[in-house]
Amino acid sequence: MKARVHVMLKNGVLDPQGEAVRHALGAMGFDNVTGVRQGKVIDLNLAEGASEADVTEMCEKLLANTVIESYSIEML
Amino acid sequence: MKAAIVVFPGSNCDRDLAVAFERAGFDVSMVWHKDSELPAGVDIVGVPGGFSYGDYLRCGAIAAQSPICKAVVDHANRGGYAIGICNGFQVLTETGVLPGALLRNAGLKYICRTVDLKITTTDSIFTQGYSVGDVIGVPIAHHDGNYYADAETVAQLQGEDRVAFSYADNPNGSVADIAGILSENRRVLGMMPHPERAADEAHGGTDGVAVFRALTSIVATA
Numbered sequence: 001m002k003a004r005v006h007v008m009l010k011n012g013v014l015d016p017q018g019e020a021v022r023h024a025l026g027a028m029g030f031d032n033v034t035g036v037r038q039g040k041v042i043d044l045n046l047a048e049g050a051s052e053a054d055v056t057e058m059c060e061k062l063l064a065n066t067v068i069e070s071y072s073i074e075m076l
Numbered sequence: 077m078k079a080a081i082v083v084f085p086g087s088n089c090d091r092d093l094a095v096a097f098e099r100a101g102f103d104v105s106m107v108w109h110k111d112s113e114l115p116a117g118v119d120i121v122g123v124p125g126g127f128s129y130g131d132y133l134r135c136g137a138i139a140a141q142s143p144i145c146k147a148v149v150d151h152a153n154r155g156g157y158a159i160g161i162c163n164g165f166q167v168l169t170e171t172g173v174l175p176g177a178l179l180r181n182a183g184l185k186y187i188c189r190t191v192d193l194k195i196t197t198t199d200s201i202f203t204q205g206y207s208v209g210d211v212i213g214v215p216i217a218h219h220d221g222n223y224y225a226d227a228e229t230v231a232q233l234q235g236e237d238r239v240a241f242s243y244a245d246n247p248n249g250s251v252a253d254i255a256g257i258l259s260e261n262r263r264v265l266g267m268m269p270h271p272e273r274a275a276d277e278a279h280g281g282t283d284g285v286a287v288f289r290a291l292t293s294i295v296a297t298a
Contacts, residue, residue, distance in 0.1 A: 009179075013224060014249065016184050062141060065134055065170065067177045068224055 001046045002076040003055045007064045008039035077102045081122040084109045084139045089125035096272040100288035112143040119294045120157040121148050123164030135220045136166030157294055158264045165266035174266045176225030182249025186219040192244035193255055197237045200258050202265045205286030212283035214269040221268040223250035233257055241267055
């Protein structure tokens, strides 16, 4: 059983790395990109019986800093 | 007077911080991240700079979950004094002892140089040795020192006079030029600049000494 957690900086929090990627794409001629946000994907291998609620608790306590980041969970 | 300095795998300012405390007259003990208790009778805890746990996941995130950090949080919740510098500031925000978070520097570069810091309040044991408006030279050395908090939190910090230090010339994009903040009870300070690296003539300046010297009055107030 697996879960995939996506962690992104919240809207409104400046993402300088995403901005740098956007600039680089622009410099390469990809002038059709208006914004880039960079985040993380964390794959978890879960033992039998683990629930989405358990993963939510992991996100709240460690995997995301909810002051600056939002997260979403896919149970795979 | 007793100080305890937390040592994580990857801490690299722990010994500099120990020297700064010792010169101010503290007995210093180093505590390992796997310890679950602080030494008895500790007056202040120092959380040093460095790259705890390799900055994996987020700066300070894994350190904040270590056994010793639970003891540091308990110490702070009991009204104990603590100072977190650089990575130590990141750790204290990750534990929730201090509000906000430290993001990647706005210019994306690691910055290592001495900056001008303005003393924003003297209403704390850490800054009582300065005068409001003083400008001191203190080194910064960080990649993730861009202080962020939402507008409401920033207004609260400013309204409660809890911004201890601000940058004269913002190097990293920090909101409201914030370089260091105090907890609600004013007994926990987190700051990105390194006063322990401006504590000896050989460092090129001694503007940081007053932070540590002033701490000796803890015993009188505790």
